[in-house]
Amino acid sequence: xxxxxxxxxxxxxxxxxxxxxxxxxxxxxxxxxxxxxxxxxxxxxxxxxxxxxxxxxxxxxxxxxxxxxxxxxxxxxxxxxxxxxxxxxxxxxxxxxxxxxxxxxxxxxxxxxxxxxxxxxxxxxxxxxxxxxxxxxxxxx
Numbered sequence: 001x002x003x004x005x006x007x008x009x010x011x012x013x014x015x016x017x018x019x020x021x022x023x024x025x026x027x028x029x030x031x032x033x034x035x036x037x038x039x040x041x042x043x044x045x046x047x048x049x050x051x052x053x054x055x056x057x058x059x060x061x062x063x064x065x066x067x068x069x070x071x072x073x074x075x076x077x078x079x080x081x082x083x084x085x086x087x088x089x090x091x092x093x094x095x096x097x098x099x100x101x102x103x104x105x106x107x108x109x110x111x112x113x114x115x116x117x118x119x120x121x122x123x124x125x126x127x128x129x130x131x132x133x134x135x136x137x138x139x140x141x
Contacts, residue, residue, distance in 0.1 A: 006099040014100050015108065017093030023116060024087045026063065031081040032128050042070040042079060044133060050105040052096070055089075060096045062088040062105075064113045068121055070133055080130060084120055086113050114138035 047067040054060055063085055070080040088109065118135040125132045 006097070006103060011100060011103055014092065014094045014096070015104070019091045020112065021059075021089040021091060022087075023112060024089070025116075025120070026085040026087045028082070028084045028120070028124070030124055030128060031078070032130065033077060033079050036072070036077060036079050038130060039072045039079060041073060042133065043073050044135070045069045046135070050101075050109055052101055054096060058091045058093065060090050060092055062090065062101075062109060064088060064105075064109055066113075066117050068117075068133070068135070080125060080128065080133065082121055082124055084117060086116055088112055110138045 045068075047069075048065060050062060050064045052060055052062045065083065065085040068080070068082040068084075069078055071078050114135075114137075121135050122132045
């Protein structure tokens with residue numbers, strides 16, 4: 001990872017000027033492969049991406065998408081796939097910059113959205129009548 005283009009002091013200043021207004025589910029999709037018998041163990045892979053849009057003076061919408069893929073170990077066939085996008089609406093006292101967002105999305109954003117992801121995946125898989133997937137705690141790198 002490249003060295004951040006924002007100083008720790010500037011990042012901290014902007015972060016302290018942020019206020020969380022809401023977290024909303026924007027969209028979700030689920031897939032269950034009925035051709036596979038219910039496996040006893042699943043390998044879970046989670047990909048994620050994030051972007052943002054400035055909505056007005058000091059209002060920012062952040063879009064956090066998670067793609068959850070669960071399959072039998074060493075299998076090419078997917079058993080369960082979930083895609084979830086959350087909108088995190090914040091207000092910012094200071095300019096919300098690309099340099100700030102590059103650092104923010106790697107740690108702070110997950111601290112807000114990861115619990116929503118865990119709950120969504122657990123509930124969705126239960127409704128799919130498969131053993132609920134338990135997403136681990138988020139750990140910073």
